[in-house]
Amino acid sequence: MKTFFKTLAILMVASIASFAEPFSNVCNENNSDGSVGMPMKSCTIDNLTNYTLIVNGSRFMIDTYQTVTYNGESFGLRLYVTNTVPEYNPIMALAQNAFATRAPLHIIYVNPAVTNIINADYLNNKNCGINRNNDGTPAYMHCPIQSFTIFSQN
Numbered sequence: 001m002k003t004f005f006k007t008l009a010i011l012m013v014a015s016i017a018s019f020a021e022p023f024s025n026v027c028n029e030n031n032s033d034g035s036v037g038m039p040m041k042s043c044t045i046d047n048l049t050n051y052t053l054i055v056n057g058s059r060f061m062i063d064t065y066q067t068v069t070y071n072g073e074s075f076g077l078r079l080y081v082t083n084t085v086p087e088y089n090p091i092m093a094l095a096q097n098a099f100a101t102r103a104p105l106h107i108i109y110v111n112p113a114v115t116n117i118i119n120a121d122y123l124n125n126k127n128c129g130i131n132r133n134n135d136g137t138p139a140y141m142h143c144p145i146q147s148f149t150i151f152s153q154n
Helices: 002-011 088-101
Strands: 024-027 042-048 052-056 059-070 073-082 105-110 129-132 138-150
Touching (some): 042 059, 052 088, 059 138, 073 088, 088 138
Parallel strands (some): 073 138
Antiparallel strands (some): 024 042, 042 105, 052 059
């Protein structure tokens, strides 16, 4: 567990680079055929420009306005980190900086297709979790952030 968060801290980079490519979301399953430099069993979102930041008690989330399918149901994709990890404040600060400057994000997160899905009330920074609306309809798939980079829009 400590190795994961040390890797997260190393991967967490505020980078300034030109980035004009369109939005893309690529996932690796049990191989490394997806995006270069992306860990196995991870997904990456490149050039995310439309997002909302949410602080909800003990967790920080990025609402991506994208959807994922799980067991035939469509869930909104939210990426998260809880305050139980040392990187919580730096991740939140970098994301707030990106939001304030309208900078696109490059985010690596756990692939929900190859992880054990848990209840979103008990997020653990390792697994994706789901929650539902009061009427039982799918609400969100919450997946842990593994790293993200801030790009300038020069």
